[in-house]
């Protein structure tokens with residue numbers, strides 16, 4: 001899952017990014033509204049954390065433009081505690097949730113997870129497919145009830161595949177989903193992670209649809 005954090009305060013932005021990376025997400029950080037718009041034009045994000053008071057373009061404008069363009073990516077707005085009007089305007093403009101500054105990182109992460117679940121149409125933090133179960137909160141995977149130990153990237157990759165069980169996802173799409181701007185990606189990194197996942201979960205667990213991409217086995 002790849003997230004965009006839009007925040008001009010360097011300390012808050014760094015803290016949010018660190019917290020979300022530690023929670024297993026690929027995170028890009030835009031420090032003004034213009035960079036946010038450029039980043040969002042690519043459409044690669046699963047969720048956006050959006051501060052409203054920003055240089056270059058304010059957060060409300062970014063949000064309105066995003067929705068006008070038909071982009072339905074979940075957005076959590078971050079506002080000052082006393083800015084009730086902004087909060088209401090933000091929700092009316094298409095934000096999905098809000099947080100009041102200063103906020104607790106654990107609460108932000110819990111809200112991010114809740115919104116991502118809602119987006120995927122799953123009611124719980126547990127994803128299942130065939131013999132596989134993946135717990136998005138505990139970051140654990142079992143196969144036929146037995147725990148499987150995965151690296152952070154392997155877990156992120158499996159989570160993306162399990163969120164969309166029937167879908168064939170291209171290598172580029174998988175890459176976009178689990179890496180951010182600052183990540184160093186080797187040219188065959190995805191293939192290496194998929195190879196390792198197959199070794200751990202069974203060769204049949206992930207199907208390669210030649211020329212198209214990868215999907216979870218039925």
Ligand code: CA
Nearest residue numbers: 008051053054
């Ligand atoms: Ca700000």
